[in-house]
Amino acid sequence: MKFIISGGGTGGHIFPAVAIANEIRRRQPDAEILFVGANGRMEMTRVPEAGYSIVGLDITGLQRRLTPQNLLFPVRVFRSVRAAGKLIEQFRPDAVVGVGGYASAPVLLAATSRGIPSLIQEQNSYAGLVNKLLARRVSKICVAYDGMEKFFPADKLVLTGNPIRTEIALGDRAEALAFFNLDPAKKTLLVIGGSLGARTLNQATAAALPRLAEAGVQLLWQTGKLYYPEARQQVAPYAAQHLHALEFIQRMDLAYAAADVVISRAGALSVSELCLTGKASVLVPSPNVAEDHQTKNALALVSKGAAVLVTDEHAAVRLYDETLRLLADPARQQTLSERVRELARPAATTAIVDELFRLIKN
Numbered sequence: 001m002k003f004i005i006s007g008g009g010t011g012g013h014i015f016p017a018v019a020i021a022n023e024i025r026r027r028q029p030d031a032e033i034l035f036v037g038a039n040g041r042m043e044m045t046r047v048p049e050a051g052y053s054i055v056g057l058d059i060t061g062l063q064r065r066l067t068p069q070n071l072l073f074p075v076r077v078f079r080s081v082r083a084a085g086k087l088i089e090q091f092r093p094d095a096v097v098g099v100g101g102y103a104s105a106p107v108l109l110a111a112t113s114r115g116i117p118s119l120i121q122e123q124n125s126y127a128g129l130v131n132k133l134l135a136r137r138v139s140k141i142c143v144a145y146d147g148m149e150k151f152f153p154a155d156k157l158v159l160t161g162n163p164i165r166t167e168i169a170l171g172d173r174a175e176a177l178a179f180f181n182l183d184p185a186k187k188t189l190l191v192i193g194g195s196l197g198a199r200t201l202n203q204a205t206a207a208a209l210p211r212l213a214e215a216g217v218q219l220l221w222q223t224g225k226l227y228y229p230e231a232r233q234q235v236a237p238y239a240a241q242h243l244h245a246l247e248f249i250q251r252m253d254l255a256y257a258a259a260d261v262v263i264s265r266a267g268a269l270s271v272s273e274l275c276l277t278g279k280a281s282v283l284v285p286s287p288n289v290a291e292d293h294q295t296k297n298a299l300a301l302v303s304k305g306a307a308v309l310v311t312d313e314h315a316a317v318r319l320y321d322e323t324l325r326l327l328a329d330p331a332r333q334q335t336l337s338e339r340v341r342e343l344a345r346p347a348a349t350t351a352i353v354d355e356l357f358r359l360i361k362n
């Protein structure tokens with residue numbers, strides 16, 4: 001069997017794609033899987049690291065301002081649809097998956113116009129633009145939230161949850177502590193700003209380093225690429241207290257396994273991973289996303305007493321008060337952990353790949 005998986009841009013699109021590919025490979029070890037991404041974007045490095053081939057298309061979004069680049073936009077779209085068409089004719093996939101992000105548009109367009117079965121995986125409670133535009137053309141749409149009929153034809157919808165890489169929940173704590181050079185006697189705080197890092201979390205964390213050291217809490221702080229050089233200098237004086245900054249964490253399974261408490265943005269995949277790993281968390285939704293969808297992602301947990309919410313606006317003042325209070329309260333960590341675990345959907349990836357295989361069979 002042959003599959004094309006297309007899309008990317010950020011980890012929230014790339015890692016669900018990897019989870020789907022891993023499940024296809026588990027069932028059909030000789031299946032051929034080709035990823036298609038956008039040149040220059042994160043998928044071009046993260047997908048090969050996960051063990052898959054990827055081809056890049058030259059495609060970017062429309063700029064908000066009127067720029068000469070925008071005038072060329074229709075030309076670029078036309079070229080990328082043609083390039084995707086060529087790829088599909090050469091590779092001849094049995095089915096195509098789109099996970100959102102620029103590259104999935106030309107690939108799904110080219111596949112559906114050739115009658116190839118296609119499936120969209122939408123991670124958020126608010127549908128992405130590419131997915132909305134292509135919904136009528138594809139065969140199935142797997143979603144993670146109720147009420148997605150607002151955006152998609154109801155007869156194509158399947159509520160599966162978000163696909164999470166299976167290893168994410170299998171990290172071993174002792175291995176994790178050794179891997180990240182952490183002290184088994186201390187509590188560990190993990191800070192994740194989403195796949196690109198988050199300025200608000202970085203600034204609040206930098207300011208809180210003395211408080212963490214004083215409380216005897218150790219830190220794994222994922223900063224993203226831009227802030228990393230600054231963060232490295234900021235944590236340098238605290239090396240003996242095990243306060244560590246990291247640009248990007250490849251072994252998220254071990255990062256979760258080491259953590260007692262997690263501070264996180266509320267991207268769809270981060271939230272789904274917190275459910276699966278059963279971590280006590282303080283969520284700070286990004287205010288810079290379409291329709292404030294991260295607040296909705298976070299409220300799905302917070303309304304069930306399964307996570308703590310701090311708004312981006314109040315993070316500078318409140319984030320570390322809340323976090324240090326939670327770190328000092330194991331009973332509350334335990335309650336949050338139990339409640340958040342109840343919201344996990346561990347069968348999401350299998351359900352999506354079931355749908356995909358069914359499409360081919362039909």
Ligand SMILES: CC(=O)N[C@H]1[C@@H](OP(=O)(O)OP(=O)(O)OC[C@H]2O[C@@H](n3ccc(=O)[nH]c3=O)[C@H](O)[C@@H]2O)O[C@H](CO)[C@@H](O)[C@@H]1O
Binds near residue numbers: 013250267271273
């Ligand atoms: C600013 C922005 O547009 N954010 C969107 C983006 O978030 P973003 O790309 O941040 O994605 P998520 O929070 O959904 O997922 C992050 C993924 O990256 C992985 N990871 C993260 C950090 C790291 O160091 N290593 C690592 O492997 C996580 O394990 C997870 O699998 O896509 C999500 C899913 O469509 C949306 O809900 C978010 O609103």
